[in-house]
Amino acid sequence: MLSLKKYLTEGLLQFTILLSLIGVRVDVDTYLTSQLPPLREIILGPSSAYTQTQFHNLRNTLDGYGIHPKSIDLDNYFTARRLLSQVRALDRFQVPTTEVNAWLVHRDPEGSVSGSQPSSGLALESSSGLQDVTGPDNGVRESETEQGFSEDLEDLGAVAPPVSGDLTKEDIDLGAGREIFDYSHRQKEQDVDKELQDGAEQEDPWPGEGAEALARNLLVDGETGESFPAQVPGGEDQTALSLEECLRLLEATCPFGENAEFPADISSVTEAVPSESEPPGLQNNLLSPLLTGTESPFDLEQQWQDLMSIMEMQAMEVNTSTSEILYDAPPGDPLSTNYSLAPNTPINQNVSLHQASLGGCSQDFSLFSPEVESLPVAGSSTLLPLVPSNSTSLNSTFGSTNLAGLFFPPQLNGTANDTAGPELPDPLGGLLDEAMLDEISLMDLAIEEGFNPVQASQLEEEFDSDSGLSLDSSHSPSSLSSSEGSSSSSSSSSSSSSSSSSSTSSSASSSFSEEGAVGYSSDSETLDLEEAEGAVGYQPEYSKFCRMSYQDPAQLSCLPYLEHVGHNHTYNMAPSALDSADLPPPSTLKKGSKEKQADFLDKQMSRDEHRARAMKIPFTNDKIINLPVEEFNELLSKYQLSEAQLSLIRDIRRRGKNKMAAQNCRKRKLDTILNLERDVEDLQRDKARLLREKVEFLRSLRQMKQKVQSLYQEVFGRLRDENGRPYSPSQYALQYAGDGSVLLIPRTLADQQARRQERKPKDRRK
DNA sequence: GTAAGCTGTCATCAG
């Protein structure tokens, strides 16, 4: 039965660790950081608010350690850290909305605005916006110039020509069908998105115009001509700030120094990325052959669960305000509630509109902002709910943010287009969504900067080396000290005198300081001179919660309030049983703290101590308890003791041994819990680190993909048939051969090959 | 007055 209980007790803890490892939310931190005193106190000990003074151990506190879980100073420390983090968080949110303004450019119909207005570097939306996007001052422009398309692109009018069967070079380069540029076509998408828009547009500062003009007003600054989103007060600004905050945090987290190259890459992507609204043919020709965008829902869910576990873990250490803003979402939707912005926020609406027309561009257009160019996913994360309304919540959440979706949004969205172009297996198919992973990075950043109770315990570890899962207390410092104390006690014990009348306040104090190590009844027998020789055995140093380092009596003497502290476990002792003769007169109590301590310690005599006195046991309880068996028997043989005395002595020894054993047992139990908690924390930290690394790899992979995509577009765009006309992307596609060569093959053939390659990974998964 | 925590003690088991 006992083994079963032990098994259950330890099993629960181990099960907790396992659950945390497999991603199931088992957040010890939740209980540690939340206001749940029971478990927190089990593990970390009672908070200062709940802490009960160690009345049994006067010297239990302020033993020299800087921060103790029970210390009030620790609370102050946490408070200071929390406030500091909040202040920092406030500073982070003081972000201009420049980038966000650019997000709304795409809503401008016909691109009239972006074409005429000074480019903000983000006028991606308009039909010519793809070219306008890369303003002269933008690194993207440089990349386009390098590709030799910039001039042609700039020549595009603000209003896209109607759709024609023939694709122009610009169309190919843009990577989007002309339908995208058709206002009527995009107007439909806007209508859909308008449903998502709430009072943001209703609060349009330029009312009175038509819906179209309204949209323009939302996008164009009347003074500067710069495209910008409607400045709606209230939560919209907050959302915008939260978006930028997210971007900045991600930027800080991003380990890549890719800023220099990214704009160029992005420009390529902008050209290449197709839109959902594109006709299949146009879309296909722009689809990277490397990307399939097929991602099984199972993997997504699995990854989502992983993220849930880790993000929840980290979220608890993140500034609350930050998390609230980052994941501000209306209740009810589990996904959106936790990991996406509110769909009805203006930014989302705008972005959604943008994405509806140029989904691919929207994924990364945030990169055009110098401040956030290294943080593309952050922007994409905000696009989670922005996928066209015909997408499911889950699909929109994942699809729009998925890297594969960046190139192949249709396949991940409800508007998936079966006529996707030449595709290669998406190497990211089984990987986590980048948006979410970046959020992980964000959270990791917070967790790294933050401070949590576990870290506090780790601080303690620096002072308390008694760690590890080992239950062998004999290896602990305390045990060492105990053994040392025991040996010294046995060797130095001289049985100097009876403890009855020799106990004075000074002697008690001296013994108090000399012993240091604490053993059985050390708190109650210090009155005896011979007991001052060294209480031995167990050193009740509850490493984490109940440190009982009494080596510094000065500290105790400096803590007069401790005089009134103390359990009285002399349960069965009548007041008269206490040796009043040992007690100094009340008047002497005022002479000094030492005397007071002595008086207090007199009262702390244990029951067995009083019994021993009553039975006139000629040696101390310390000896009775701590002497080795041989010495103990030898000691007994030296005296003529009655049977009652012998029985009492044996009882004292037994109880004393058991008392120390119980203390050791409890100490081990607490240490075990602490170590398990520490292990869980370490494992969670490792998990978070691995996920961060995964995010980094994904970023790197995406960069490579973008480069490949850019090259693909460039090569394909330069191809000419025998008549000097460019090949239609709907009819031809480039295929990478195994030997590194690139072949121009019919689209149908490329599609077939792509499907074959797409099936292979699926089969492998099965 | 009650709940919770701490400590001592007992009983029991195992080495």
Place this chain on the structure above:
DNA sequence: GTCTGATGACAGCTT
């Protein structure tokens, strides 16, 4: 068989 340590359970005490 004895001793010792470990541990669950309980009681007493204090806050």
